[in-house]
Amino acid sequence: MKSSILLFNPRPDPYYKPVDLPLSLICVSRFLDKEGYPIKIIAENLYPDPYQEIRESAKDSLVLGISAMTGLQIQGGLKASQIAKETNKDIKIIWGGWHPSVHPYQVLESPFIDIVIKGQGARALHDVVKRIEAGEKYKDIPGVIWKENGEVFTNPDRSLESIDDWPPLPYHLVDIEKCVMVTEFGTRTINYVSSYGCPYRCSFCSEVTVNNRSWVGLNPEAVLDDLEKLQNKYNVNGVNLYDSLFFVNVKRAKAILKGIIDRGLTLRLGNLDGRAKQLAEADDELWELLRESRTYSILCGAESGDQESLDAIDKDMDVEDNYKFAEKCRDYGVKVIFSTLVGIPMLNHTHQELTQKTNNQIDATIEMLDKFLSYDSRNRGQMFIYMPYPGTPLYDTAVELGFQEPKKLEGWAHMKLYDKQTPWVTPKQAQLVSMISSYIFMFLDSDTIIWAKGRIESPIKKLFFVWAYNIFAKIAKFRWKYKLFGFPLDYQLFLFAKRNNKSI
Incomplete structure (x- = not known):
């Protein structure tokens, strides 16, 4: 045995x-x-x-x-x-x-x-x-x-190997009914991965260290077989893509999207990870396939509305690329989750100067996201505070500037993307970022009510949730419209509700 x-x-x-x-x-x-x-x-x-x-x-x-x-x-x-x-x-x-x-x-x-x-x-x-x-x-x-x-x-590091001859994902190892979830693009959504790695050099990202800027993707026919199995065997109608970068090979991406159409699959893909510059420059065929396959959303590392910050993290793109990409998504009806980053370390600057630069990064990114969120009420902003990861190109810079690495594994358990981790980010900045990202952006996204309500089983709790949601949404939209982020009593009440949440 x-x-x-x-x-x-x-x-x-x-x-x-x-x-x-x-x-x-x-x-x-x-x-x-x-x-x-x-x-x-x-x-x-x-x-x-x-x-x-x-x-x-x-x-x-x-x-x-x-x-x-x-x-x-x-x-x-x-x-x-x-x-x-x-x-x-x-x-x-x-x-x-x-x-x-x-x-x-x-x-x-x-x-x-x-x-x-x-x-x-x-x-x-x-x-x-x-x-x-x-x-x-x-x-x-x-x-x-x-x-x-x-x-x-x-032992020596392991290089990414082709996954074309790998066995299919063994979904039977878990009770699927406990793992399907309600999302804005499917009442029975499940996670799936079709590729590993990323060839780009973003200096804050662990991909550079872990996979050495390499990438492998499952061939389109195998991906389509998996999707068809998920739809027919498990009655899945939404697939949440967990690829680090889905669009590395555009020819492959097109074949998958076209295959969804040709096979008559009715499930919808969501959260396909893509780079703004690459997709802004992609041909109309890709965008037409995204629309015809009913692809719901793209997750994009826009990173910043500040060009100096994009250069500091080796993003190899301009702020203008984010705008061109956002306009493409608007034109083709694709929702975008824009992920951004502030508090970026830069050598030859004092902590005071970096604190001011963090303010500039926050302001420039708010201005950029304000424009993008106006394109589609479903669009979602995310703002995180830079967190140093060992082995990444920016890590040594952060340490040189005063980041105190946890000396034991347990210390990393308390590291969060909304928290202050570096000496040049102030508590006030950290609270502002957390408030904007986890509270205001949540209520600006018109899809939030769909998936959140769908995960509450009790009709009474659902009714109360909708009532409370509408109140918080009005306050959050007012704050965003006038950029009023002071005296966050509503945010503290939201955090209290979040900490005591038992239903979502």
Whole structure:
């Protein structure tokens, strides 16, 4: 009998309950599932008490695999790792995902973690499990870093490999009914990934470090087969794309969109990640296919309305490219989620100068987003505060300017994209960014009411939510129209409601 494999996806958000598919764990299970290993995937939307489930399941499991991003998932991952080790001293704890990939050695300092898989993890996890079963070392498995008797061993990085011959995503490993969610583009939406990596050089992004600016994409026919299966077998009508950059290969993107039309698929794609410059310059054929395939939305790293900031992060584009892209989306009826960044470190400046530059970045980005949001009431703005990630090109700059890196893994659990992490960003700026992004932009987006209301089961709670939503929406729109962000009592009330949320 094959050894049991236990996988855990910690909660990423302290306020909103998980409702979506633990996609990273589905992805890394491909090869093990194909060989018939019993795999148990645990997440908060799959089990009422995930930690008790880990306690019970770890007794008979060979490994516990944990996928973690920087932030709250580290806290949950450490708790799960400790529980598993206390339950079964022989179980091997394997961490993968974005944070372990950028900071593997600090992760391995935890007494509860044995192995880190850096980068693409499906084949590496399969090979590690095989070695554990055989009692052999992991010496020649690319991307694997591990400790043994207090000594750390490092293998060469793993290059992204073609995924065309990989087994399909094993959605059967979870209860799909607990993982479909209501979104603005589908009442039964599920997460999906069709490619990995990104070839661009944005200096704040972990892709540069983890995947070395490489990219691989599943061939169009295989993607279409997956989409058709999701629609026909699981009655999915919305697909949330998790590709780091969907449009790297425009010919491939066109083939997928055309295939959706030719096969008569009625599901809608949403949140396709794309670069403003590339899409602004794309031909009309691509845009017509986006419209004809009923593609709902594109996620775009617009990053800033300030050209100096775009240059500082090596975005290789102009602010004007954002405007051209936004106009294209308006003309073809595609919603856009514009992601932006402020508080960017720049050498040869004092903290006081960087604080002023952060103010300039906020003002320029507000001006840009004000224009974009006027194009379509569905458009959504996002504004984050720069957070230094180890290994990224900007990281050393941030450290030189005074960023204090957490000395232990636990310290990264409290890092959030809305919080002040660097000495040149003031608490006032951090509060403003959080208020604009998580509160005002939420209520400016006319789609919010659709998905939020759709996730509330109780008719009474739904009625109360709609009433409260309309009040907050009026205040948020008033604030945005006149750019009045002071005395945020309504925002504090919103945060109170968010912290006590049990329904969404």
